[in-house]
Amino acid sequence: MRFLSFVGNSFGCSASGERLVSAARDGDLQEAKALLEYNPRLARYSTFGARNSPLHYSAAQGHHEIVSLLLESGVDINLRNYRGQTALMQACQYGHWEVVQILILFGANIHRADYLNGGTALHLAALNGHSRCIRLLLADYIPSIPDCWNILTNKSKDKESTSDFDESALREVINKPADGGVTALHMAALNGHVESVQLLLDLGASVAEVTVEDGTTIDLIGAGSTALHYAACGGNAQCCQILIARGASITTTTVNGWSPLMVARSWRKSWLEEILSSQPEGQSQALPSPFLSLPLMSIIRIARECGWRTGDSLFSCQDPCAVCLDRQCTVAAEGCDHEFCTHCALYLCSTNHTTNVAKGPTGSIACPLCRHGIVSFVKLPGAKPIVKAVARTSLSLSFCTCSSEMLEPTSMTTPLCKPVVHCARISPPGSSFCSISGQSSLSMKIHSSLCIGVPNSSPLTRCPADQNLRGLRRSATEGRRSWFSTLNQCVTTGNGC
Secondary structure, three states, X not given: OHHHHHHHHOOHHHHHHHHHHHHHHHOOHHHHHHHHHHOHHHHHOOOOOOOOOHHHHHHHHOOHHHHHHHHHOOOOOOOOOOOOOOHHHXXXXXXXXXXXXXXXXXXXXXXXXXXXOOOOHHHHHHHOXXXXXXXXXXXXXXXXXXXHHHHHOOOOOOOOOOOOOOHHHHHHHHOOOOHHHOXXXXXXXXXXXXXXXXXXXXXXXXXXXXXXXXXXXXXXXXXXXXXXXXXXXXXXXXXXXXXXXXXXXXXXXXXXXXXXXXXXXXXXXHXXXXXXXXXXXXXXXXXXXXXXXXXXXXXXHHHHHHOOOOOOOOOOOOOEOOOOOOOEXXXXXXXXXXXXXXXXXXXXXXXXXXXXXXXOOOOOEEOOOOOEEEOOEEEOOOOOOOOOOOOOOHHHOOEEEXXXXXXXXXXXXXXXXXXXXXXXXXXXXXXXXXXXXXXXXXXXXXXXXXXXXXXXXXXXXXXXXXXHHHHHHHHHHHHHHHHHHHHHHHHHHOOOO
């Protein structure tokens, strides 16, 4: 049994990586912490073939705390799997807005496209109707200014004063096509996601964008299709009405000569014939999407600068947040001047889906204390920028007392160490070394990077005991060879050992 344990633990790196993958997939935060504290490099492990990392698994399952833990361990936030998808894409695909929020705060790239169809995270969020994810993806492009809605609807008379608003950049991102010219609006309309269609249109999605023939993309309608063609194929009447109200033409035809009405008939969506038969005179008044959130950009910038999870507890801070009563107030709402912690303000802007405010412009968020419309947040004087975390070294790792006797594993949470030793965690003595004691009276100190799984740290002066350590390794190797030779003779001759 001990021999099998030794052989199994010789693949410690791969086994530890699989344990971290399982913890990320199952949401086992404590197991993930224990593995990463011992070896932060495990965060970069990826499964064979699919190349899915623990970050991919935790993002796809919505385990936002493990996502934060992995990002703080130094994993590449834009790491791709075999399909070219990043963790942000998978979080958007399944609608895990908390994971999307964390990835955006850590600076995930929203422009990456996958290898299969050239779709971005925005395409996947629109395809599945995750409006909160769409709003978070575009937060860096929508400024926290009172006149934002008027600019989006071309009603603003003073656009020069809004230097922070690069409207062309926003429209470029939101209308970026995947393979075949399919935009996020096409995908949302096809699947009948009314709220996502309305939000995309409010943010500048074009109803005139058409698909193209690229020779690889399978298009069931044909090249030259607008979002209205896709909505007619999907059969959602409300999506068709919204698109027509925003200027979509019912007479536009594809390269095959199909109008939206003909598409609806071919796909047996007879209830759309009345809607698609006559173009209304003029455009109706556009109602704003309930998912607009003007203060989102301002609070995201503050969260990136000052952090959003840390803060003084209720027992130590003199001015606790009125919402959570657990963290110190770090931001104030412009207008009503009510103060909140960054975490609560960020949560409020990310989850809001209503525009019913007592007073405020379109897209403002209702203050939870007075219902006044919040357009932006400002940082309080006491909020200090966070210090960038230093890369982990052996000084921040757990220390172990190792014994050369071999023990059988008792559970899956057995600390990871060299297979011929047994680890027990102790308080760090103030140095970056592991103390190893054998059955003899020999005692020495070695650098922690000599243990299996411990990340490389800054080079230190080689310990004088390294020569003895190499000698012990050679002796152990020769002993194992002798043991295998004896075992082979026993098996061959049939004699007992």
